[in-house]
Amino acid sequence: MATFTERAVRGAADFVMSYHLSPFHACEFATVASGQVLKAGEVVQLEGGKLIAATGLLSGDALVTDVIGVMFEAVDASGGDVANCTYIARSAELKDGLLTYPAESTAGGEKAATVASLKKLGIAPR
Secondary structure: OOOOOOOOOOOOOOOOOEEEHHHHEEEEEEEEOOOEEOOEEEEEEEEOOOOOOOOOEEEEOEEEOOEEEEEEOEEEEEEEOOEEEEEEEOOEEEEEEHOOOOOOOOOOOOOHHHHHHHHHOOOEEO
């Protein structure tokens, strides 16, 4: 009998449950800012027109800067900007447990605000 072994490292799109229309409709391309090392499934926002890991900074119970999507695959921009990186920008259902959110502060609320921002894009963590 074959033994099932789960992969320890997730790859591109392991976290995707479904696209509401198609992957071509859901995804966009952008440049990842120099110094960023982003994982597949990491929630991102724009800073200076480039992708960075979502900061989770709150103003009340909402994010200061709304998120723009979720990285489709891992990108290492530690050596400089990386152009044409794919991220999920809209209309998708994603596995919540495989997404990387901003760290929670002791006051909390960052994940809930990030999920609310993703839902504005039609991205539903499940």
